[in-house]
Amino acid sequence: MSIKASELVLAPNGSLYHIGLTGQTLADDILLVGDPDRVNMFKEIFDSIEYESQNRELHALTGTYHGHRFTALSTGMGCDNIDIVATELDAAANFDLATRTPLDHHRSLNMVRIGTSGSLQADIDCGSLVASRFAIGLDGLLNYYQHTNEGFMPEMEAAFAQHMQLDSRLAAPYCVSGSPALLNKVASDMHHGITATAPGFYGPQGRHIRLAPSIDQLNEKLASFSWDGTRVTNLEMETSAIFGFANALGHQALTVCLIIANRPTGQFLNDYHAPMRQAIGRIVESLSK
Secondary structure (H helix, E strand, C coil), X not given: CCCCCCCCXXXXXXXXXXXXXXXXXXXXXXXEECCHHHHHHHHCCCCEEEEEEEECCEEEEEEEECCEEEEEEECCCCHHHHHHHHHHHHHHHHEECCCCEECCCCCCCEEEEEEEEEECCCCCCCCCEEEEEEEEXXXXXXXXXXXXXXXXXXXXXXXXXXXXXXXXXXXXXXXXXXXXXXXXXXXXXXXXXXXXECCCCCHHHCCCCCCCCCCCCHHHXXXXXXXXXXXXXXXXXXXXXXHHHHHHHCCEEEEEEXXXXXXXXXXXXXXXXXXXXXXXXXXXXXXXX
16 A cells, blocks of 8 residues: 555655655665764765765765665754654665555665764763663653564563653653674674663753753663663663664664763763764774675
């Protein structure tokens, strides 16, 4: 059955309305970054460029590195943007966009977020790379979707809810696993941890500017939770949604974050462009093998 034009929205050129990609211009290995300007770093790494588009904060670039095809795509900030990006990436891979009908065979994507984050542990210094084994979603986005429990972790959710004792007015947290295969391939020698994903930057991450956060000692409570011997290492704004959609839609996902703030010590890395370039190059090299 064809999906209505109002539901699966396309641009005049037939690409997905927001991300500007089709199944033909999309590679199987996708590198997600927040900042649209960061996509330009891939131009310095790729051997060739075959496609580029930009729509608002969504900058797409498909090219090759040592014969391996990649798509780099910026997402902007927050899980609301991931709702758009992940849904449209799956549609590009698994729909005939001309007819808006599902393809007969499922195409699985590898999605690796390369982002920045704040450490919740004093011993993980600024400049470190942290790979997300699991994610805890404080954003509530995946609660709006029906999905199987594949990759989702109800026992971890129950333990986290008991640990945090969150106000019932807040979104119910969800816990979800990243891809073990991508973790082993890309991040074997990095810090591994649980990444908490917040629906904002200030109050939802425990920052007090003028309005006080409603959750007292949020970061300390997060930092003291662990599951399967893995502690909550960092706090950011996208990973839980990426992992959630990947598991629900049959894709693989991983997040690697460069730590630019240490919340317990108050340190902040103002100029992180050089280590970010190094991280991008390292991850592209690992995925290309």
